[in-house]
Amino acid sequence: MTQTNGKAAQSMRKQLLLMFVICAGLGGAIGAIGSKTPWLAVCMALAGAPALWWLAGHCLRPLQELTTTVASRQPQETTPLEHTPAVELEPIVRALNVQWQQQRDALEQQQRFIAEASHQLRTPLAVLKTQVQGVTSGELPASDTLPKMLRTLDRASHLANQLLSQAKVEQKVRQAQWSLVDMHHLASDVLVEFAPLIARKQLEVSLDAEPVRLMSDSWLVGEMLRNLLANAIRQSATGASLGVVIRHLPDELELLVWDNAGGLDETVRERLFQPFESASGGTGVGLGLSICKQIAVSMHATLDLYNRIQQGAVVGVDAVVRWPRPAHAMAQDPAVPARSMPHAALSEATLRMPA
Amino acid sequence: MDVLLVEDDLDLVDALGRVLASRGFKPVCCGDGHEALAWMRKRSFDAVILDLSLPGLDGLDVLQRMRDLGLRLPVLVVTARASIGERVTGLTLGADDYLTKPFDTEELVARLRALMRRSQGIEDFRCGHLQLDMNQGLFLRSGRPLDIAPREGAMLRALITKPGRPVSKDDLYQAIFGDDASHQSDAIDLLAHRLRKRLAGSGAALLTMRGIGYLLVDELGHDSKDPA
Numbered sequence: 001m002t003q004t005n006g007k008a009a010q011s012m013r014k015q016l017l018l019m020f021v022i023c024a025g026l027g028g029a030i031g032a033i034g035s036k037t038p039w040l041a042v043c044m045a046l047a048g049a050p051a052l053w054w055l056a057g058h059c060l061r062p063l064q065e066l067t068t069t070v071a072s073r074q075p076q077e078t079t080p081l082e083h084t085p086a087v088e089l090e091p092i093v094r095a096l097n098v099q100w101q102q103q104r105d106a107l108e109q110q111q112r113f114i115a116e117a118s119h120q121l122r123t124p125l126a127v128l129k130t131q132v133q134g135v136t137s138g139e140l141p142a143s144d145t146l147p148k149m150l151r152t153l154d155r156a157s158h159l160a161n162q163l164l165s166q167a168k169v170e171q172k173v174r175q176a177q178w179s180l181v182d183m184h185h186l187a188s189d190v191l192v193e194f195a196p197l198i199a200r201k202q203l204e205v206s207l208d209a210e211p212v213r214l215m216s217d218s219w220l221v222g223e224m225l226r227n228l229l230a231n232a233i234r235q236s237a238t239g240a241s242l243g244v245v246i247r248h249l250p251d252e253l254e255l256l257v258w259d260n261a262g263g264l265d266e267t268v269r270e271r272l273f274q275p276f277e278s279a280s281g282g283t284g285v286g287l288g289l290s291i292c293k294q295i296a297v298s299m300h301a302t303l304d305l306y307n308r309i310q311q312g313a314v315v316g317v318d319a320v321v322r323w324p325r326p327a328h329a330m331a332q333d334p335a336v337p338a339r340s341m342p343h344a345a346l347s348e349a350t351l352r353m354p355a
Numbered sequence: 356m357d358v359l360l361v362e363d364d365l366d367l368v369d370a371l372g373r374v375l376a377s378r379g380f381k382p383v384c385c386g387d388g389h390e391a392l393a394w395m396r397k398r399s400f401d402a403v404i405l406d407l408s409l410p411g412l413d414g415l416d417v418l419q420r421m422r423d424l425g426l427r428l429p430v431l432v433v434t435a436r437a438s439i440g441e442r443v444t445g446l447t448l449g450a451d452d453y454l455t456k457p458f459d460t461e462e463l464v465a466r467l468r469a470l471m472r473r474s475q476g477i478e479d480f481r482c483g484h485l486q487l488d489m490n491q492g493l494f495l496r497s498g499r500p501l502d503i504a505p506r507e508g509a510m511l512r513a514l515i516t517k518p519g520r521p522v523s524k525d526d527l528y529q530a531i532f533g534d535d536a537s538h539q540s541d542a543i544d545l546l547a548h549r550l551r552k553r554l555a556g557s558g559a560a561l562l563t564m565r566g567i568g569y570l571l572v573d574e575l576g577h578d579s580k581d582p583a
Contacts, residue, residue: 153457157457188566188567191521191564191567192520192521192567195519195520195521195564195570196519198562198564198570199519199562199570199572199573202560202562202572202574203562204562204563204565205562205563205564205565205567206564206565206566207564207565207566207567208565208566209566243565
């Protein structure tokens with residue numbers, strides 16, 4: 001910005017000088033043709049030059065002052081500029097202040113995240129150290145403590161994976177590779193990936209997908225679905241049912257992950273999208289939904305959690321992602337016409353209401 | 356069962372070496388890619404456990420050199436990067452399987468044994484108390500032949516040979532009926548219903564993944580990969 005302002009001042013000065021030379025030249029030429037004393041016109045034009053030069057310098061002084069102020073700031077300085085050198089420069093100063101405010105917010109958010117991540121990572125390490133020392137000194141029985149250590153390790157590993165996933169999402173959001181993503185194939189592939197976890201809990205799983213292709217980044221959509229499914233599986237009891245629905249709505253495309261694992265408390269619902277927030281009694285590290293929200297926002301989609309009501313009782317949670325349907329952003333496969341969803345649970349899903 | 360363990364983290368080598376030794380393997384440990392190749396040239400191994408991040412010659416280079424030298428040992432790659440793991444199991448790099456760190460030692464041993472059996476041509480498939488005897492083409496339940504109708508057997512075979520993965524209805528139809536298109540698609544559901552009854556108490560269960568296919572589940576808990 002500083003460099004740009006400096007260049008602008010220099011360019012304006014050159015333009016004024018050029019105008020002066022042209023005016024003086026024209027004045028001289030006209031004077032030489034129309035008058036018997038052309039030397040007088042040339043002298044007058046030359047005499048005006050310093051005055052015009054001084055005027056240009058005076059007009060550009062506020063811009064130069066702003067250039068100097070901005071150039072003298074440290075790269076990490078984000079405090080707003082309180083003094084505006086001239087009224088004409090107020091829009092520039094306002095734009096600069098907005099940009100610095102955004103930079104400050106991003107830095108603060110990053111610092112909060114690092115502080116929380118440090119805490120979250122160090123806690124299981126501290127627990128592990130205590131457990132190892134307890135077993136080594138004989139104060140804790142090994143048969144009881146070792147399985148607990150394994151659980152602590154699993155939690156730390158999961159957290160490390162989620163932190164890496166978050167970092168990758170941030171990178172991918174900036175460098176998304178957009179293409180037409182076949183949502184049915186993508187959901188099918190993700191469910192196949194989760195087959196071992198599904199098998200372990202013997203879950204009844206279903207995929208109800210209309211033929212839809214979405215202009216998006218397949219890795220990002222896949223990562224969002226993985227996180228939503230991992231949550232649903234983690235919350236589900238052995239033998240429970242869960243599923244994925246992909247369907248067209250009048251103005252939107254909907255991706256829905258449903259489970260039958262009970263509802264969410266209204267007080268925690270919005271907090272769940274914040275990093276390191278998880279539902280009470282949950283075993284997650286609290287990054288999955290925050291990652292999903294980040295991905296959804298990057299795609300101009302919305303992500304919400306609803307309690308699903310069946311016969312008057314809350315039975316589970318619907319995680320709903322909705323993309324707006326601009327004609328250029330989505331293409332429905334023309335070979336396969338859209339069909340209404342036959343799944344019985346889906347009609348119940350429409351009865352959901354906010355928790 | 357001689358196993359070459361190529362890993363540069365000494366703590367991991369120590370712990371894993373002990374686990375392998377206690378499970379009947381004879382591990383030889385080294386922490387360098389060049390040293391690993393030297394070991395492979397002078398001695399025969401039944402399998403290699405290969406870390407990808409090695410000083411000097413990294414794991415990918417070791418794999419490449421092994422291929423160039425014509426060494427066809429089964430290789431289980433261990434990596435902290437899942438995306439690389441997926442690539443090395445591709446044909447071009449020649450690894451046979453991969454595990455992502457941190458891994459479960461039980462799983463590592465199970466995968467290693469499976470790799471060695473496969474390389475010796477003794478590939479058998481098990482789920483719960485069920486076993487598919489590839490030589491005789493028979494299903495055994497707790498060591499005794501299982502009484503099963505041919506079409507149910509074809510379905511079970513298609514499922515048990517893809518452990519941990521669901522099999523689509525189309526693939527099951529092909530495995531059971533071949534090119535005969537005269538059967539209704541719900542014939543698969545009917546067979547699944549019968550097979551479910553047949554498998555009761557066998558430690559193997561048939562799980563429906565509606566919209567995806569069917570998945571054979573080991574109820575005794577011998578599942579492998581965990582993506583989460």
